[in-house]
Amino acid sequence: MSVGRTVAWVLLFILLIVTLFPFYWMLRTAFSDNTQLPGHPGSLLPVESTLGAFKRVLGLSTIEEAQAQGGSGAAVNFWLYLRNSLVVATITTVCQVFFSAMAAYAFARLRWPGRDKVFALFLAALMVPPIFTTLPNFVLIKNLGLLNSFAGIILPGAFMTPFAIFFLRQFFLGINRELEEAAMIDGAGHRRIFFGLIIPMSGAPIATLAILTYINSWNDYFWPLLVGQQENVRVLTVALGVFRSQTPQGGPDWAGLMAATLIAALPMIILFLAFAKRITNSIGFSGIK
Amino acid sequence: MTATTNAPPTRKRSHGEQAAPPGRRRSLGDLKVAMIFLAPATLGFVVFYIWPTLRGAYLSFTEYSLLSAPKFNGLANYERMLHDSFFWNALVVTVEYVVINIGVQTVLAVGIAMVMYRLTKSITVRAVILAPYLVANVVVALVWYWMLDFQVGIVNQGLSWLGIDPVAFFGDSHWAIPTVAGINVWRHMGYTALLVFAGLQTIPAYVYEAAEVDGSTEWKTFWRITLPLLRPVLVMVLVVTMIGSFQIFDTVAVTTQGGPINATRVIYYYIYERAFTRFDFGYASAMALVLFAILAVVSLVQLRLLRAKESDLA
Numbered sequence: 001m002s003v004g005r006t007v008a009w010v011l012l013f014i015l016l017i018v019t020l021f022p023f024y025w026m027l028r029t030a031f032s033d034n035t036q037l038p039g040h041p042g043s044l045l046p047v048e049s050t051l052g053a054f055k056r057v058l059g060l061s062t063i064e065e066a067q068a069q070g071g072s073g074a075a076v077n078f079w080l081y082l083r084n085s086l087v088v089a090t091i092t093t094v095c096q097v098f099f100s101a102m103a104a105y106a107f108a109r110l111r112w113p114g115r116d117k118v119f120a121l122f123l124a125a126l127m128v129p130p131i132f133t134t135l136p137n138f139v140l141i142k143n144l145g146l147l148n149s150f151a152g153i154i155l156p157g158a159f160m161t162p163f164a165i166f167f168l169r170q171f172f173l174g175i176n177r178e179l180e181e182a183a184m185i186d187g188a189g190h191r192r193i194f195f196g197l198i199i200p201m202s203g204a205p206i207a208t209l210a211i212l213t214y215i216n217s218w219n220d221y222f223w224p225l226l227v228g229q230q231e232n233v234r235v236l237t238v239a240l241g242v243f244r245s246q247t248p249q250g251g252p253d254w255a256g257l258m259a260a261t262l263i264a265a266l267p268m269i270i271l272f273l274a275f276a277k278r279i280t281n282s283i284g285f286s287g288i289k
Numbered sequence: 290m291t292a293t294t295n296a297p298p299t300r301k302r303s304h305g306e307q308a309a310p311p312g313r314r315r316s317l318g319d320l321k322v323a324m325i326f327l328a329p330a331t332l333g334f335v336v337f338y339i340w341p342t343l344r345g346a347y348l349s350f351t352e353y354s355l356l357s358a359p360k361f362n363g364l365a366n367y368e369r370m371l372h373d374s375f376f377w378n379a380l381v382v383t384v385e386y387v388v389i390n391i392g393v394q395t396v397l398a399v400g401i402a403m404v405m406y407r408l409t410k411s412i413t414v415r416a417v418i419l420a421p422y423l424v425a426n427v428v429v430a431l432v433w434y435w436m437l438d439f440q441v442g443i444v445n446q447g448l449s450w451l452g453i454d455p456v457a458f459f460g461d462s463h464w465a466i467p468t469v470a471g472i473n474v475w476r477h478m479g480y481t482a483l484l485v486f487a488g489l490q491t492i493p494a495y496v497y498e499a500a501e502v503d504g505s506t507e508w509k510t511f512w513r514i515t516l517p518l519l520r521p522v523l524v525m526v527l528v529v530t531m532i533g534s535f536q537i538f539d540t541v542a543v544t545t546q547g548g549p550i551n552a553t554r555v556i557y558y559y560i561y562e563r564a565f566t567r568f569d570f571g572y573a574s575a576m577a578l579v580l581f582a583i584l585a586v587v588s589l590v591q592l593r594l595l596r597a598k599e600s601d602l603a
Contacts, residue, residue: 005407005408008407009408011404012404012405012408012409012414015401015404016414016417018475019418019420019421019475019479020417022429022432022436022475023432025432025435025443026432037441038440038441041441041443042443042446042447042450099329099330099333100330102326102329103329103330105326106322106323106327110318110319110322110323110326111318111319112317112319113317113318113320115323122334125334125338127584127585127588128338128581129532129536129577129581130536131536131557131560131561131577131580132341132342132574132577132578132580133337133338133341133342135341135345135348135564135570135573135577136342136344136345136348137341138564139344139355140336140340155337156337159329159330159332159334159337160329160330160333160334165330189322190319194326218425219423219425219426219427219428221425221427222538222539222561225542226565236425237425237427237539240427240428240431240543241427241542244434252438254438254441257431258435261427261431261432264425264427264428265424265425268423268424269424272420272423277412277416279419279423280483283419283480283483283487
């Protein structure tokens with residue numbers, strides 16, 4: 001093995017450590033007793049390992065217990081935020097992928113005047129920075145009386161994104177037309193072709209898109225921060241921000257904070273472990289997202 | 290490319306649009322079906338993309354506090370921007386962030402991609418380096434906020450083992466922006482590396498073989514062959530990552546909240562504050578429109594660089 005290759009392996013190893021260490025540190029801190037953390041900042045193992053931080057952020061411990069382990073004592077309930085994130089991400093993903101698939105079919109397979117121009121217009125929307133449309137969208141959601149409701153959080157992303165339509169259209173264009181033609185000769189309409197042929201044949205790309213959409217929706221912070229502050233619809237990312245700003249400046253509840261971030265990150269880590277190959281390969285393929 | 294020729298739903302479609310016989314009369318084709326398939330997406334597009342884009346442009350010429358109807362005030366918001374030192378500071382801070390973030394991230398990504406290309410195509414390695422990208426910005430920001438804590442963070446602990454004084458990563462105004470930029474480099478470098486990696490695989494092997502025959506060293510091959518051939522991919526990657534980088538918000542919002550003083554008050558955060566803590570929607574919209582224009586110019590310039598020579602491998 002040449003010197004160059006050895007150096008390259010060492011660099012790769014360092015990269016993997018740098019990538020994984022923060023995940024480990026999140027775990028190590030979440031299982032520690034917060035009152036003991038400052039005394040052992042360099043300990044590689046959990047300090048006085050305990051489940052206290054998880055109990056605290058899931059609202060399972062009393063105020064006294066929480067404060068004894070260095071919590072702020074403020075009521076937090078990450079079960080609720082977990083449920084809210086599940087509701088928002090699931091509904092957003094199902095609706096967005098389904099409606100985008102319908103639109104992608106119209107752009108890939110149907111013929112109608114102005115089709116390519118309309119498609120170009122949809123794509124042009126990718127250029128507009130989200131904050132520009134977010135301000136008027138906030139006004140709209142507020143005027144509709146949908147602030148602090150799931151509908152308000154979900155609606156803007158429920159119908160389409162230009163990327164989703166673009167992504168699926170590419171696949172639909174690549175599907176062999178012969179099957180569809182055979183079905184048409186048998187008298188199948190577009191509805192039957194879409195549901196009976198196109199969707200079943202696009203299982204892989206639809207699953208990939210759904211996973212990416214789910215992750216994006218789960219991780220979104222800006223929009224839910226604006227329209228979903230109240231506890232009953234507060235999603236995990238927003239709850240983390242609130243938790244961080246509530247934690248006392250003098251002695252922050254680091255263990256609690258890391259337990260909460262772990263709860264927010266864990267579903268995505270599981271999703272990733274389950275679909276690592278599909279997600280990783282989609283990066284090379286879809287090129288850029 | 291116009292898809293308006295009359296094609297009954299029969300086998301005649303089989304050859305696709307380009308091959309459709311010309312000279313047929315214009316017709317609406319599948320318009321009726323298409324309208325049904327497009328209805329939900331179009332509704333969402335018009336209500337949440339087109340309409341707010343137009344309304345946002347209008348609001349930028351008004352004074353609007355959400356409490357009463359928008360009041361047209363011409364170019365007042367734009368004039369105000371010229372004299373608003375916070376706005377200019379936000380632009381400077383944002384550019385500083387983008388330069389550090391994109392500069393470091395791109396160099397690291399190319400390096401990582403080269404190392405992976407030479408050593409391993411292992412899906413596990415690729416999956417691991419992608420992992421940070423799949424965790425929320427907020428989560429990443431908070432984990433690093435803890436690791437970089439001045440008193441008990443592990444990074445400062447490590448520095449003390451090396452005999453280096455602790456650094457107030459978030460509290461020192463010189464360090465705050467490089468810190469936030471570094472955190473997001475950590476989150477994005479693996480993802481960017483995979484994009485570059487995909488680009489590397491499009492370079493045909495014979496190019497390298499030829500270079501080897503000519504006795505080129507690896508270092509020379511990288512600078513004279515790999516990098517130039519990678520340029521189209523790199524420009525696309527730069528356009529996309531840079532547009533994303535200008536929109537830095539989440540990390541700042543959960544860590545420094547614009548501080549210390551104004552050191553991390555980036556443009557997105559400043560617009561957010563104006564709109565949602567001061568309810569200054571007209572002025573916020575005007576700044577958002579300027580940001581839109583800046584992003585458009587940045588992308589156009591970069592795309593022109595791309596088109597200047599489509600590929601060096603003709």
